[in-house]
Amino acid sequence: DSGVTQTPKHLITATGQRVTLRCSPRSGDLSVYWYQQSLDQGLQFLIQYYNGEERAKGNILERFSAQQFPDLHSELNLSSLELGDSALYFCASSLAGGRYTDTQYFGPGTRLTVL
Amino acid sequence: LAKTTQPISMDSYEGQEVNITCSHNNIATNDYITWYQQFPSQGPRFIIQGYKTKVTNEVASLFIPADRKSSTLSLPRVSLSDTAVYYCLVGDSGGSGTYKYIFGTGTRLKVLA
Numbered sequence: 001d002s003g004v005t006q007t008p009k010h011l012i013t014a015t016g017q018r019v020t021l022r023c024s025p026r027s028g029d030l031s032v033y034w035y036q037q038s039l040d041q042g043l044q045f046l047i048q049y050y051n052g053e054e055r056a057k058g059n060i061l062e063r064f065s066a067q068q069f070p071d072l073h074s075e076l077n078l079s080s081l082e083l084g085d086s087a088l089y090f091c092a093s094s095l096a097g098g099r100y101t102d103t104q105y106f107g108p109g110t111r112l113t114v115l
Numbered sequence: 116l117a118k119t120t121q122p123i124s125m126d127s128y129e130g131q132e133v134n135i136t137c138s139h140n141n142i143a144t145n146d147y148i149t150w151y152q153q154f155p156s157q158g159p160r161f162i163i164q165g166y167k168t169k170v171t172n173e174v175a176s177l178f179i180p181a182d183r184k185s186s187t188l189s190l191p192r193v194s195l196s197d198t199a200v201y202y203c204l205v206g207d208s209g210g211s212g213t214y215k216y217i218f219g220t221g222t223r224l225k226v227l228a
Contacts, residue, residue, distance in 0.1 A: 002158065035215070042200065043159070045217035056214045090158050101147050101166075104204070106158030106217075 003027065004093050004107035012113045018079040021110045025072055025093030031055065032074040033094070033104055034066055039085040048073055050097040081114045088112075119203055119219040126225045133190045137161045137203030137219045140184050146206035148179060148186045153221075162188065163202075191226075198226045 003026035013019055025032050034046040039073060045058035058079035060066075063081075068074045088111050092104040119139045127133045139148070147166050151159035163170060165177040165186070176189040190197060203219040 002160070004158075035218075042220055048216075051184040056216070058215045088156070093157075098176055101164070103149065103164055105161060106151075107157050109156070111156070115205070 002105040002107060004105055005090060006089075006091050006107040007029075008110060009108070010111050010113075013081060014092055014115055015081055015083060017081050018077065018113075019081065019112065020078040021078070021091075021112075023045075023074045023076070023091030023107060024094075025074070025091075026105055029093035029095050029105075030072065031094045031097060032068055033092040034060075034074070034076050034086050035092065036105075037090060038084075039052070040057065040089040041087075043090075046076070049104050054059050078112070083114050086112055086114045101106070117206055119217050121201075121203065121219040121222045123220070124223040124225070126166070126227060127193055128227050129190050129194055133193050133197075134223060135182075135188045135201050135222045135224070136185055137188070137205075138185045139203065139205045139219075141207055142183055143206040143208040146208075148177070148183075149178065149204045149205060150175070150186075150188045151195075151202045155201060159202060168180070193226045195225075195226050195228060197224060199224060 005024045011031045013065040031050045033048045045062040048056040066076045087107045088109045090109045092106045093106045149164040153159045163175045163177045170177045178187040182195045200221045
């Protein structure tokens with residue numbers, strides 16, 4: 001158990017809908033990262049927040065957005081969902097602002113299925 | 116943008132040493148290289164991290180050459196429970212100053228009895 005929690009574990013929804021994925025980092029960690037894992041794209045970095053501020057941005061679609069709240073939990077919002085958004089979404093957390101030596105610890109993931 | 120490539124799959128027998136290489140041609144100058152293990156439908160699990168030369172912990176060793184354009188994860192005496200997918204993770208500072216995290220393509224290791 002990494003100490004990172006994600007809810008829900010599974011999510012099934014329809015195209016065009018909007019969903020919110022939630023992540024609670026390990027105690028003491030200030031950074032939260034979001035990744036998408038699909039069969040054809042592998043593990044793709046989406047976005048990182050550090051102490052409430054956006055720190056790094058990857059291949060995140062405009063339909064997706066994220067934020068980190070004062071209590072350091074984070075939410076990933078996915079809107080206008082398409083079939084291709086079906087994937088495993090992982091949250092990770094690290095102690096500091098990332099880069100260099102900061103180790104990321106991953107949660108169990110949320111499996112999103114868009115029908 | 117960094118391209119991090121790994122062999123797609125490897126087979127090994129129990130008790131053997133396994134070496135998995137990751138090529139990362141555009142790693143950010145000051146970044147460490149991190150390796151993860153992933154079982155089906157689970158999050159990646161941290162194995163080892165290093166910057167250069169050799170790092171060893173209780174489960175693996177990591178070899179990084181001077182140019183840091185590749186790294187090799189070494190798993191000594193694998194067992195059936197080591198059957199998993201292994202990923203490297205590096206940072207890429209990018210040409211425009213944007214910073215991203217890049218996972219390798221993943222190596223599916225199958226350990227045979």
